[in-house]
Amino acid sequence: MxxxxxxxxxxGEGDPGDDVFRRYRYQATYAAIIALGMFRQDPDIVEVFxxxxxxxxxxxxxxxxxxxxVKTQQPGGSPFKASDDQIKTALRKFISHERSFGDAFExxxxxxxxxxxxxxxxxSLCFLIGKARQAGGPEPAHMDNRLSAFVxxxxxxxxxNRFAGGLRGLAS
Numbered sequence: 001m002x003x004x005x006x007x008x009x010x011x012g013e014g015d016p017g018d019d020v021f022r023r024y025r026y027q028a029t030y031a032a033i034i035a036l037g038m039f040r041q042d043p044d045i046v047e048v049f050x051x052x053x054x055x056x057x058x059x060x061x062x063x064x065x066x067x068x069x070v071k072t073q074q075p076g077g078s079p080f081k082a083s084d085d086q087i088k089t090a091l092r093k094f095i096s097h098e099r100s101f102g103d104a105f106e107x108x109x110x111x112x113x114x115x116x117x118x119x120x121x122x123x124s125l126c127f128l129i130g131k132a133r134q135a136g137g138p139e140p141a142h143m144d145n146r147l148s149a150f151v152x153x154x155x156x157x158x159x160x161n162r163f164a165g166g167l168r169g170l171a172s
Contacts, residue, residue, distance in 0.1 A: 026113045027070040031056045054093065056111075064106040067097055071112045079117040080110075082125040 012018045021028075027050075034056065035048045045066075047059035056068035069090035071080060080087055087110065094108040110125075117124050 023072065026072045027055050030068070030070055030111055034058065053097070060106060062106070065101075065104055066107040066109065067094060067105055068109045068111055069093060071110060071114070073112070073114040077114065079115045080112065080125065081117045081123045082128050083123060087125060 031048055031050050034045060037043060038045055038048070044061055045058050046061050049057040049059070054067040055070040058066040058068065060066065071086045071090065073080070082088075090110050094105075097105050097108075116126055118126055120127055122128060
């Protein structure tokens with residue numbers, strides 16, 4: 001079957017690895033760029049782990065960690081919203097780290113090849129992060145009602161008695 005597109009644009013027939021790696025290519029490239037940064041003089045990152053607790057886990061010179069969840073989407077798709085399953089799964093993972101490892105994490109990042117929905121409502125992850133930064137305490141009850149409801153829904157998966165530690169350093 002002839003095609004007018006080059007082989008770099010067409011998946012190989014009968015090779016599921018083409019499709020699998022296409023979906024993970026952004027993640028692998030992102031991790032490689034971070035790893036190359038370790039060659040700088042006095043790098044902050046001393047180890048890069050792929051698919052270990054997170055899509056990318058970075059060990060810092062301080063001994064603490066940065067967790068990176070990579071979320072990709074085909075061009076033309078809708079912007080990521082805070083209520084999307086991929087985003088909620090990433091946030092649940094970050095909350096799990098807080099519960100399991102306490103103060104071991106310095107930052108949480110959701111990296112993407114796409115865009116985030118922007119707006120002044122709870123569908124916008126950026127809006128919720130801003131509200132979290134303004135919140136006066138680590139308990140969901142101390143937060144704006146919209147943010148509190150969102151955080152509480154995430155915490156239900158873990159049934160904690162209290163929200164220990166808050167979400168430190170969540171990057172937007």
